[in-house]
Amino acid sequence: MARVALVNLASLPMPGNDPIFPIGLRCVQDALDRAGHQTRLVDFVESPAALDDLSWAAEGWDVIGFTIRNIDPLDLACDGHVEHYQAFLDRIRHTVGAAAPLLVGGGPGYSLFADALLRRLGFDVGVVGPGEQSMLEIVADPDAHRGSGRNVDGKRYPDFLGNVLTHPRSLMSAYVDRQGQVEGTMIGVETRRKTCYQGCVYCPYAYISGQNQGDLKPVDLIAAELHTIHRSGIRRVFFTDGIFNSELKYAKEVVRTIIGQDLPGLTWSAYFTPKPFDDEFAALLRRSDVEFVVVSPDSLDDRMMKVLGKSFDTRHVTRFIERCQRHELGIRMNIVFGGPGESRESVRATARYVNANLATEELVMNLGYRVLPETALARQLSLADDDLLDPTFYPFDPDLFSWVIEELDTRFMSTRVLLNLMAARARAAG
Template sequence: MARVALVNLASLPMPGNEPIFPIGLRCVQDALDRAEHDTRLFDFVQDPAAAEDLSWVSEPWDAIGFTIRNIDPIDMACDGHVEHYVAFLDRVRAALGDAPAPLLIGGGPGYSLFADQLLPRLGFDVGVVGPGEQAMLDILKAPNRYRKAGRNITGRSYGGFMVNSLDHPRPLMETYTAFDGAMIGVETRRKTCYQGCVYCPYAYISGDNGGDLKPLELIGAELRTIHASGIHRVFFTDGIFNSELRFAKEVVQLIIDLALPGLTWSAYFTPKPFDDEFAALLAASKVEFVVISPDSLDDRVMRLLGKSFETRHVDKCLERCRQHGIPARVNVVFGGPGETRESVRNSAQYINSRLEQGELAMHLGYRVLPQTHMAQQLSIPDADLVSPTFYPFDPDLFGWVMEDLDSRFMSTRVLMNLMAARSSSRRMTRIPLPQDPAGAAPTEFPYLALSRQLPLV
């Protein structure tokens, strides 16, 4: 049996950081607890003092695991998080002093994307790329094999996902649901998303997982436990909830059958497949809202983004939602491959004519991530992507969006984000794009926006 500390680095206080419930770290902790290891989870939202007072570090741990969810915020106006992680790990090593050091282990989705770059900077003995439960169990069986190894290993499928219900400590849940709009995450499956969006690293992060679909009785047990604790908002963390429509319908029917008073839920959906039967089930289940991400509402740009659907499918999905009284959220990100004055106008016209106030979630700029088609198109080495790096876009993009979108979509918060992003883009380094005669990454604008020169504070 090993004594293990698990540290949620995503809960560190950092500019632009919006911590969410650490479901991934809880999955790892649950796996270790079931194997009779002695664990303690450190979350700095639940225990802010522990981020400053590191006396806990010098306790007799056999291993300390650190999870990184994101390496920078989604907003291009914000700086990256890496230097905050580096500073914290430096403080941890200082707190350890000359005493025998525990095994230091890194993991999480953000770490997985930049494992080769982060391992030496953060000084881990070993890092885990992909799913962490089984990898942590393997490491703890032979810890000396990994001590000062300075290498990353690939996570693998964890059988416990299919046989164990995941129940969270009530104090931790209450900490996160105290935030306005907070939800608790629940997994229904571990299966790589079938869509080929050029910006998405989901398949790389999730690894080879065999396409596990969690048994309905386990999902039901988790939902009942969450509800009994007084938490009534759930977000299914699957890449795409209805990627397999039959199973999605079974999960929604389960929610209906459970009839938990006041329970509401949401997830990421694709507008295809999305039939009338599914819409009727969603309405009966009291779904809070359906989130779809066409990312553009110009069919040409949608194809360049790798979407498996078109605006006509978005039309039909929204029509079904409205027929059944289901609230919808539509994510649009301006500034992707092939974005032009015309495509911005087309997306804005769609938004203005077909979306209601409150249905639009808008961002500007695509963060380029390793192991994605977007990174391959731009021929940028992974090491150059650690600092916040954005796909090239015309500097007039901000003006186009503000000119074309109806004022009802321009809340004070949206306007402030737009102005901050525009200010940030003016400070970014611009470098020439590689020549691509095949036109894999069509753009008229010969620069790549990098916020590498922004100060990290």
């Protein structure tokens, strides 16, 4: 059996970084533990001292795995994260010296830029997509991968359908304490592993989802995980599916399961699509204490929505809003100005729709599309993956910022929103 350390690089203290609970890394650790391997998860929210004292890295591990969630900071005014990852990996190599364990890269952010990050960060091997099964194979024979300098595809993990995922209380408590209050802490839960059916031109979700069979987790496992989370004191859950209601029958089954549990104070959220979304589903959402329903039309101009690859238009969005209002559901609607072919007219159409139909807190707005590997945007611009590691935005009209300011109601223009828009414009221009 192997000795494996798993490091949550997403918990590094970096400008613009907001660590979230490492659900993906815990999935990998759980799989390794069940197979009899000896593991330690290193998270700098749980163990801040481990950031400066790297003695843990020299404890004779056979493998050290590193997960990368984000490449860019949430705050566009901050520099990217890659240099921080590189500096930390250099410190690890210096600590372990000649007796270096196998170094493995993985995680959603890594999967996006796997080839570039493999070279930049110097991993022996990397995993693109779900990591459990691939890590089980890697740790079974570390020497076979030492110095290989290649990435392997993540594989389907059959035990996703059979095991209840629980988390160490100390790790969960650390994220509760970081927020300073239980109510502010959110934890992710998977209900399915299935490639998103939508073809959004900016989204690499299908590329990083790896091999899958459209697995839907049995609802009794979901219920057991929710009870474990609730007992820990956490009251907010985010279902990490690409689109929660992509299969409405199963989505309803999950929501009925939530309703059927005795979990006082538990609220949840997820990414939704305006269709399929019927009144029965909206009523179930209301009964389940959903915190808010997050949708991403990205534009509310029908021509732009088609260009962006949406499978719905403003008619579906309008019906969705009406149903949410009828059932008193909170909405968060993501709009991103600056896609291919964005014009003054399309900005005006989106702004008019927003002004007429959304409350101030319901709009989440950004400027500019970050171009990611294996997406239609990258192909349109004929950009290689290596060229995209540094933030690259789809080019837009320099007057876009002014159009948005002029067309949207001032109630949407908080100081924070304006600063974020200005930072986005500066990054795209640079």
